[in-house]
Amino acid sequence: MLRRMARLRWRISHLPPLPTGSALFLTGDHRAWSSDPTGWTFDPAGELLSEHPEGTLLSVEVRARHPDGTVTEEGDAWGGRAAPHKHVVTGDAGIDLHVAGWQDASGGAARPPRSAPPREETALEAPWGEQPVRLWWPAGHDGPLPLLILHDGQNAFDEAPTFAGEGWDAAGAAQALADAGHPVRIAALPVNDDRSRRYVPFPFELNDHNSGADEYADWLRGTLLPHLHVRFGPVAAQDTALAGSSFGGLITAYAGLRDPGTYGTLGVFSPAVWPADHAFLHWLAGRSDPQARVWIDMGDHEQGTLAASRDLVTRTRDLSERLSPHVRETRFSIGAGHWHDEPAWRERLPAFLHWWRTGQG
Structure with missing residues (x-):
C-alpha cells in the first residue's frame, strides 16, 4: 500500500x-x-x-x-x-x-555542564589496550555498594565526551536513587570506533566479520569485577547489574546469559539484535539464568517510520516473552515518543534504577 x-x-x-x-x-x-x-x-x-x-x-x-x-x-x-x-x-x-x-575545534569546551561528571576516572589493562573506567558513587558511601556497569561510558555522565552532545546523566539519576535510600556505585566503560567489534557477538559487516565480544565479556568478568571488588569491597552477583543501549543492550544480554550467575540484573535498553540476520535470537535458544532479572525496553519511534517502529516494539516484546521462562523475572516497557537516542535512554534510566534496587515499577 x-x-x-x-x-x-x-x-x-x-x-x-x-x-x-x-x-x-x-x-x-x-x-x-x-x-x-x-x-x-x-x-x-x-x-x-x-x-x-x-x-x-x-x-x-x-x-x-x-x-x-x-x-x-x-x-x-x-x-x-x-x-x-x-x-x-x-x-x-x-x-x-x-x-x-x-561545530568548531573547541568541541564545546566552554559549554556550561548540564549533568554531573564522574567522581573518578582510571584505566585498566585490557587485551585491546587501556580501558578507561569512569566511576561515580554518592558522597559518604565509600564502602561496598550495589554495582552498575554501564557500556558506552562516554555517554553516561556529562555531555562533553558524547557523540551528539547528549548524555544519560547517570550521576543525577543515581543521586536521586541515593536520596531515596538506595545508594549505588556506577562503573561506566567508554568505547571508541571499535564499538561494533566489542559489542556485537557475531561476525557482520560493521565489525569486519571479526567479533571481539567474547574477549570483552571475559574482561568484564575476569578483570573489571575483581578490580572493583578489591578496590571497594566485594559485591554479590545479586547486587551487580550490567546495562547498555542499542549494541550496548545486545552485549548486556549476551554477556549476562553467556555467564549465568555473574550479574543479578540486566538492563537491556533498545537492544539492536539485527546483526548477522538476527543471530542473537538463534544463539538465545537454550540459554538461561534462573537468578537474573532482565529489564527490556524500546521506544516507539526508533525506526525510520511509525509502522516499522511499531513492528520493532512487537518484536522486542516477543523477545521479552521468549526470555521470561528462562530467567527469574523480566520487565518490558515502552518509551512513548522515544527515539533511538541518549535523551530517551536518559529518561528511562531512573525507572530502571528504581526497579533494580526496589523491585518495583
Whole structure:
C-alpha cells in the first residue's frame, strides 16, 4: 500500500554567521547523513521544499559547504555537537530550524555542564589496550555498594565526551536513587570506533566479520569485577547489574546469559539484535539464568517510520516473552515518543534504577 506523500517546507529561523559564499543544505538519516548538498540546498531566503511519505520519522541537521569545499556541521552555541532536529511526517507542514551554532575545534569546551561528571576516572589493562573506567558513587558511601556497569561510558555522565552532545546523566539519576535510600556505585566503560567489534557477538559487516565480544565479556568478568571488588569491597552477583543501549543492550544480554550467575540484573535498553540476520535470537535458544532479572525496553519511534517502529516494539516484546521462562523475572516497557537516542535512554534510566534496587515499577 502506497503512503501519501507530504510536502515539507523547511525554514531556517536562526543562523549564526558564516563565511561569505557558504551554501546551506539539509542532511539527516533520510540521506545517510551525506555531506553532498545536491538537491538539498536552501534557497537565499533560507527555505527548502521536500517530500516524504507520511509516517516517516526524520532526524536532520543543517550543514554549510564553504567556497573552498569544506563542510561545517551544525552545533550548539558553544561549538560542540548538537542533537538533531526531529520531525514525524503526518502531513504537509512548515518546520522552523533554529541553528544555535557551528561545530568548531573547541568541541564545546566552554559549554556550561548540564549533568554531573564522574567522581573518578582510571584505566585498566585490557587485551585491546587501556580501558578507561569512569566511576561515580554518592558522597559518604565509600564502602561496598550495589554495582552498575554501564557500556558506552562516554555517554553516561556529562555531555562533553558524547557523540551528539547528549548524555544519560547517570550521576543525577543515581543521586536521586541515593536520596531515596538506595545508594549505588556506577562503573561506566567508554568505547571508541571499535564499538561494533566489542559489542556485537557475531561476525557482520560493521565489525569486519571479526567479533571481539567474547574477549570483552571475559574482561568484564575476569578483570573489571575483581578490580572493583578489591578496590571497594566485594559485591554479590545479586547486587551487580550490567546495562547498555542499542549494541550496548545486545552485549548486556549476551554477556549476562553467556555467564549465568555473574550479574543479578540486566538492563537491556533498545537492544539492536539485527546483526548477522538476527543471530542473537538463534544463539538465545537454550540459554538461561534462573537468578537474573532482565529489564527490556524500546521506544516507539526508533525506526525510520511509525509502522516499522511499531513492528520493532512487537518484536522486542516477543523477545521479552521468549526470555521470561528462562530467567527469574523480566520487565518490558515502552518509551512513548522515544527515539533511538541518549535523551530517551536518559529518561528511562531512573525507572530502571528504581526497579533494580526496589523491585518495583
